[in-house]
Amino acid sequence: MIRRFCMVAVACLLAGCAQQDAEESLTRTEELRESLDLNVQRFMLQAEAAWRQGNYLHALALTDSVEKYVPELADTYFLRGRIYTDLNQLEIANAAYATALAADEQYRGAHMNIGINYFRRGQLRDAIDAFRREEAVMPNTHLYLEMGRTYAKLGMADSAQWSYEQSIMIDSTNTTAYMWLGQLHEEMGDFETAIALSKRAAKIRPESVDYRYVIGTQLLRMGEVEEAVAQLRMVVEERQWHHGAQYNLGQALMRLGEEDEAEIHLALAEEAQQIQQDINEAHEAVNRDPSDVQNWLHLSEVHRKAGMYDRALDAYKRAIAIIPNDLRMHVNLASLMLESGDTDGAIAQYRMIVDRDPSLTDAWLNLGVAYGNAERYDEARQAWEMTIRLDPDNRTARNNLNTLARMASEG
Incomplete structure (x- = not known):
């Protein structure tokens, strides 16, 4: 039986490390x-x-x-x-x-x-100049990928295509190169080549939601509506707040005459668009002033609300980098880790906090929750007992201990 406990709301680093030939x-x-x-x-x-x-x-x-x-x-x-x-x-x-x-x-x-x-x-021009200097040092698949993206943004389609093809020539498993080259062909109106390249990428990484979205969108533009719906449904099942997927799925269902379901997805698309606008504005604030901790905290929160926990955690860690000695922020980071499903990481973070300041009641309380979620009930009990020593009136810790007692009596 699953039990839920209550808590306080709140590649190799060095570029030159590739092995060299003996004669070099x-x-x-x-x-x-x-x-x-x-x-x-x-x-x-x-x-x-x-x-x-x-x-x-x-x-x-x-x-x-x-x-x-x-x-x-x-x-x-x-x-x-x-x-x-x-x-x-x-x-x-x-x-x-x-x-x-x-x-x-x-x-x-x-x-x-x-x-x-x-x-x-x-x-962009400065970027190309820097990429060309890297090319003289060590051509590689990632370099040509970035070069292709930059040329594409400059509107230089031929140069972008050449760069993506160079990236694939060096590494035939570079799925991003296939996708970006496919999108380039899509922009040029060559949909058949575009979707063939996208499917090649998806075959290498079938778990990628992003690739399913691109394929679904391309199929819709080609008029393959039923196939598009199948792809886009899988995207929105995993990413409810994906604006493009919700909108395109709604449009595809409209074409199939499924108007009631289409309206549901179009309404979700509107909500997702607002969420994306909030994320964009938060990014702009960070770009304007990356030294302002509140900007990073806000960026973390808007990603959390969208269920984008990896990005939420990343932004929160960058906030902590600005004021690393604020243990309350570390408590909130651990809580975010726990919410995201990283129970082991949350436990390690809470342990670090209580080792540094054993008087933080919230840290002990939530450490107990993390242990409880991991079914480490003896350690959960110890953490909640410590919570009560610090705060005898803490009802949440007492309720959680009562839950443990009932579980023990039930066998």
Whole structure:
């Protein structure tokens, strides 16, 4: 029997790490890596781990430690670029990548990441120039994918097509390249080629909802309405607030004469459009001022309301990076993790909080909920008993303990 308990509402990092042929000489960075002190290696590994966990300020502090030991190590500045990119501080990120290139002009990935940040800022010509510089260092499937997207945005369809085809030539499993090339053909009016490419991508990644949406939309535009409905139904089952899927499904059902059901999906499309507008406005606020913690918290909340928990968590972690010592925010992050279904992650987060401040009642209460959801009932009981020691009048903890007692008596 499922029981529910009550709670308080609230790839390899380094671009140059590919194995080299024996006959090739090492780059300056690769030579330095081979001679790094063990302490420096540990700092770099800890910095990467902190970055991946969203502990951005700690990661930056660790890169400072590495720089003191080995100021000429390009890896340090490359990681800083990635951290500042995640924090949406793109100018600082590109300056860090430029420092990596000053230390090692052949550093792989730095020019490409500079180009991606230029793309995000709308500096498309500068992005192409950066991608071309990366091409001289190390052509790769992701580079040509980004190059194709940029050319497409510039309206240079032939160059975009060539870039996507280069990406696929290097990696025939690059599903994004198939999809973007298919969308390019769709924009040119070649629907048969477009849908063939989209289906190729979906065959490689049949679990992708995004690919089903693209295929459903293309089928609708081709007049294959019943097939389109089948694809789009699967999309809205998983993503209720997908505006395009709801709207196109409503339109397809109208064509089939299913007017009552069509109206339901068109109404949902209107709600989804408002949600998407809220998300867009939140993104714009973050872009205007990425140092304002409230902007990140709002971005997290609008994604949470839309059921986009991965993005909600990402935005919340970036808010915490601005004020990392606010344990109340860590409690809310753990609660968001628990709401998203990441029970193990929530438990680890709550444990970290109560270890740092054992007086936080809400953390103990919600830790008990997380243990209860994981069916670790003895640990749940201990957490709720601790809650009551801190707050003898806490009715939620007492109710949860009573629930455990009934469960035990029922066997």
